[in-house]
Amino acid sequence: xxxxxxxxxxxxxxxxxxxxxxxxxxxxxxxxxxxxxxxxxxxxxxxxxxxxxxxxxxxxxxxxxxxxxxxxxxxxxxxxxxxxxxxxxxxxxxxxxxxxxxxxxxxxxxxxxxxxxxxxxxxxxxxxxxxxxxxxxxxxxxxxxxxxxxxxxxxxxxxxxxxxxxxxxxxxxxxxxx
Amino acid sequence: xxxxxxxxxxxxxxxxxxxxxxxxxxxxxxxxxxxxxxxxxxxxxxxxxxxxxxxxxxxxxxxxxxxxxxxxxxxxxxxxxxxxxxxxxxxxxxxxxxxxxxxxxxxxxxxxxxxxxxxxxxxxxxxxxxxxxxxxxxxxxxxxxxxxxxxxxxxxxxxxxxxxxxxxxxxxxxxxxx
Numbered sequence: 001x002x003x004x005x006x007x008x009x010x011x012x013x014x015x016x017x018x019x020x021x022x023x024x025x026x027x028x029x030x031x032x033x034x035x036x037x038x039x040x041x042x043x044x045x046x047x048x049x050x051x052x053x054x055x056x057x058x059x060x061x062x063x064x065x066x067x068x069x070x071x072x073x074x075x076x077x078x079x080x081x082x083x084x085x086x087x088x089x090x091x092x093x094x095x096x097x098x099x100x101x102x103x104x105x106x107x108x109x110x111x112x113x114x115x116x117x118x119x120x121x122x123x124x125x126x127x128x129x130x131x132x133x134x135x136x137x138x139x140x141x142x143x144x145x146x147x148x149x150x151x152x153x154x155x156x157x158x159x160x161x162x163x164x165x166x167x168x169x170x171x172x173x174x175x176x177x178x
Numbered sequence: 179x180x181x182x183x184x185x186x187x188x189x190x191x192x193x194x195x196x197x198x199x200x201x202x203x204x205x206x207x208x209x210x211x212x213x214x215x216x217x218x219x220x221x222x223x224x225x226x227x228x229x230x231x232x233x234x235x236x237x238x239x240x241x242x243x244x245x246x247x248x249x250x251x252x253x254x255x256x257x258x259x260x261x262x263x264x265x266x267x268x269x270x271x272x273x274x275x276x277x278x279x280x281x282x283x284x285x286x287x288x289x290x291x292x293x294x295x296x297x298x299x300x301x302x303x304x305x306x307x308x309x310x311x312x313x314x315x316x317x318x319x320x321x322x323x324x325x326x327x328x329x330x331x332x333x334x335x336x337x338x339x340x341x342x343x344x345x346x347x348x349x350x351x352x353x354x355x356x
Contacts, residue, residue: 010338012338013337013338013339013341016196016215016216016335016336016337016338017196017215017335017336017337017343018194018195018196018197018215018335019196035355037194037195037196037219038194038218038219038220039218040216040217040218040228040229040230041215041216041230042216042230042312042314043312048312050218050228050312050314051218052218052219052220079349079351080351083351083352083353083355086353086354086355087353087354087355127312129307129308130307130308134220134221134226134228134305134316136220136228138312154346157194157195157196157335157345158194158195158355159191159194159195159348160188160190160191160194160355160356161191161353161355161356162350162351162352162353162355163191163348163349163350164348164349164350164351165195165345165346165347165348165349166346166347166349167335167343167345167346168332168343168344168345168346169343169344170337170341170342170343171257171341171342171343171344172340172341172342173257173258173261173340173342174261174340175261175264175265175339175340176264176265177213177261177264177265177336177338177339177340178338178339
């Protein structure tokens with residue numbers, strides 16, 4: 001299925017529930033992928049996402065240098081690759097190749113998108129004043145993509161030490177919340 | 179059931195999956211409660227949580243003034259009250275009373291804990307340098323509580339516009355991740 005552009009005003013609906021995501025970055029030697037769950041929405045539109053990348057991770061250096069990344073959202077069917085991705089470093093491994101994930105060019109950033117993920121958010125750093133003290137990056141989403149046939153995919157949620165849960169069925173409740 | 183102290187080193191396991199939480203704050207007139215989903219872990223221990231509270235919310239002023247709050251984690255059984263809490267302002271309403279939620283004194287902060295929530299995290303502001311620009315507070319968790327009989331409660335996840343999902347069953351996958 002070909003992905004469609006997803007409205008920036010709706011990006012918070014993907015990130016707010018707290019899914020484990022795969023962050024891709026571009027590098028001179030090879031691209032990288034890392035697994036991440038420490039993120040939060042910070043603004044609706046233009047969508048801003050705050051996230052923590054450990055400075056022990058190779059992706060930290062790549063993001064800091066390139067100032068760009070893609071946040072790729074895997075569904076439950078990718079849980080094995082998502083966990084494996086978090087268990088190896090990209091310093092010496094091409095994770096696209098070792099995990100059999102398909103790279104797709106993004107439109108606004110050099111980082112690659114992961115085809116198998118049902119949604120991809122092209123991001124650039126908007127503010128890095130908390131990077132040194134907290135490893136905390138504030139990203140702005142420049143363009144978002146979604147597979148319209150898989151937009152209700154079950155996402156992966158991490159409870160620590162390899163314990164995960166899958167997002168359950170959706171229900172609608174009358175709410176004034178955005 | 180009486181709650182027990184929960185190790186600070188494990189707090190990330192509660193917040194990382196992205197649950198909707200209820201933030202309680204103390205105020206001179208009355209305490210307040212607000213519904214929040216824009217939060218992320220920032221450090222394991224001492225646990226730090228970054229979160230966005232809109233400056234249009236009454237709780238924003240109370241948190242800024244008191245520098246303390248409790249993050250209360252509701253399970254799915256509290257979804258109706260959780261949504262209602264997000265639909266009214268605490269400026270003129272005592273939400274504990276109007277939502278029939280039971281206040282419990284906390285041990286380290288003046289903000290009250292919500293008895294019906296299966297976990298409560300007593301927090302104080304650790305860093306407010308991004309409050310003015312982004313409404314982003316960095317909190318340190320001083321003490322955490324959990325109901326041992328309900329520690330695997332299903333949590334609530336918000337997908338925008340009143341659409342929620344419930345966290346699904348947990349699975350364990352071999353992982354080097356903390």
